[in-house]
Amino acid sequence: MPTTNSTSFALAASLFTLTLTTYIYKTHRRTSNLTSIRTSNANDISHIPPYSTESTQERSAPVAVFLGGTAGVGRGMAEAYAKHTNGNAHIILIGRNATNAQAIIDSFPKPTAPGAKHEFIYCDATLMAECKRTIDDLLQRLTTINYLVLSPMFVRSFHKEETSEGKEPKLVLLYYARFKFTRELMPLMQKAKEAGEDAKVYIVGGPGLGKRIDYDDLGFSKKGYSFWKVRRQFPAYLDVILQEFAARNPLITFIHAYPGPVRSALADNLEWPLFRMFFKMFFELSFPFSHTESGEYMLHAMLTTAKHPGVWSINMFGETMPEQKIVVATERERKMLWEHSVEGTVVPESASS
Numbered sequence: 001m002p003t004t005n006s007t008s009f010a011l012a013a014s015l016f017t018l019t020l021t022t023y024i025y026k027t028h029r030r031t032s033n034l035t036s037i038r039t040s041n042a043n044d045i046s047h048i049p050p051y052s053t054e055s056t057q058e059r060s061a062p063v064a065v066f067l068g069g070t071a072g073v074g075r076g077m078a079e080a081y082a083k084h085t086n087g088n089a090h091i092i093l094i095g096r097n098a099t100n101a102q103a104i105i106d107s108f109p110k111p112t113a114p115g116a117k118h119e120f121i122y123c124d125a126t127l128m129a130e131c132k133r134t135i136d137d138l139l140q141r142l143t144t145i146n147y148l149v150l151s152p153m154f155v156r157s158f159h160k161e162e163t164s165e166g167k168e169p170k171l172v173l174l175y176y177a178r179f180k181f182t183r184e185l186m187p188l189m190q191k192a193k194e195a196g197e198d199a200k201v202y203i204v205g206g207p208g209l210g211k212r213i214d215y216d217d218l219g220f221s222k223k224g225y226s227f228w229k230v231r232r233q234f235p236a237y238l239d240v241i242l243q244e245f246a247a248r249n250p251l252i253t254f255i256h257a258y259p260g261p262v263r264s265a266l267a268d269n270l271e272w273p274l275f276r277m278f279f280k281m282f283f284e285l286s287f288p289f290s291h292t293e294s295g296e297y298m299l300h301a302m303l304t305t306a307k308h309p310g311v312w313s314i315n316m317f318g319e320t321m322p323e324q325k326i327v328v329a330t331e332r333e334r335k336m337l338w339e340h341s342v343e344g345t346v347v348p349e350s351a352s353s
């Protein structure tokens with residue numbers, strides 16, 4: 001890139017960043033209160049089996065699975081959950097970074113209850129074959145799942161990329177992997193429900209942030225991929241698919257939560273150093289929530305706000321959002337998206353070995 005161009009670009013980018021930073025800082029500065037949300041979570045969790053005093057002794061530890069629990073919002077939620085359960089839960093972190101996972105697990109209170117343990121499972125969720133391997137492993141080893149938290153994301157660039165299975169990795173992490181985990185682990189959630197326990201699927205994304213889905217081009221394969229198209233439509237994929245999941249599984253609780261601006265690892269992997277620097281600076285200066293703080297708010301929604309089965313749309317403070325903000329799909333639209341998602345999460349022939 002010629003020097004003049006990159007200079008004017010840098011200038012424009014700085015100005016843009018500054019404006020956006022100020023804007024976000026101003027609009028999101030509602031005083032958050034970490035202490036009180038923590039107290040409320042600690043109190044609320046003590047009323048959920050098996051922690052409630054009336055629960056039977058032989059009930060084993062609850063099971064919480066965090067795909068994307070090695071950084072950011074997922075990490076914050078896993079840490080908050082471990083803290084409030086005193087480590088007495090079977091907590092499974094899924095992601096790629098074993099070093100981060102181990103450090104997080106080491107920071108958890110040590111488990112003392114039967115069945116409670118903390119583990120990491122490596123899974124590159126951009127690949128359907130890896131998702132399947134991980135899901136099969138969980139189906140084989142677990143009898144129930146109480147909480148399935150899905151927050152994986154990885155941004156190297158905003159343009160279209162391709163995995164060895166021929167899929168766009170950002171789309172897979174944002175949507176398809178989450179769909180596959182939810183659909184295929186549903187039997188374990190049903191079992192939890194049958195045992196009279198919580199069974200909740202928790203998606204960290206952006207309820208209401210997507211506008212209209214183009215049902216003629218699901219997956220953006222016909223009319224082409226662009227970052228803005230994805231940004232405009234994809235959050236709605238999650239809203240709509242949860243409506244379909246809820247229709248199929250009336251006893252299960254489905255949550256789609258917007259974490260708000262969280263100082264996470266999301267900008268750490270941008271391939272262009274200048275861009276990465278801007279974004280990280282922007283995160284640090286304007287994003288009000290640490291992963292710890294966000295984790296407590298998101299946990300509040302999981303433990304307390306979403307109190308009965310159905311679909312819950314949650315804001316950054318863990319509260320319900322106004323219903324009119326969410327796209328409500330017709331039955332036909334839900335079916336179309338379901339079929340597209342089932343098709344899009346099949347392990348390709350070449351990948352299965």
Ligand SMILES: NC(=O)c1ccc[n+]([C@@H]2O[C@H](COP(=O)([O-])OP(=O)(O)OC[C@H]3O[C@@H](n4cnc5c(N)ncnc54)[C@H](OP(=O)(O)O)[C@@H]3O)[C@@H](O)[C@H]2O)c1
Nearest residue numbers: 068070071072073095096097125152153154262264265266
């Ligand atoms: N942060 C925000 O301000 C913000 C705002 C609105 C919405 N969101 C949404 O919230 C979600 C979580 O974002 P975040 O800020 O928590 O991101 P983050 O800090 O970057 O964390 C992303 C997580 O995904 C995992 N991951 C990345 N690539 C993976 C792969 N190939 N396979 C399996 N796991 C993978 C990472 O673990 P490994 O590195 O171990 O793989 C990490 O645990 C995203 O959907 C994001 O769009 C975030």
Ligand SMILES: *[C@@H]1O[C@H](CO)[C@@H](O)[C@H](O)[C@H]1NC(C)=O
Nearest residue numbers: 071096097098099100101265
């Ligand atoms: C894990 O994350 C740390 C930073 O959080 C990074 O330094 C390290 O290279 C990562 N490891 C892998 C295997 O990606």
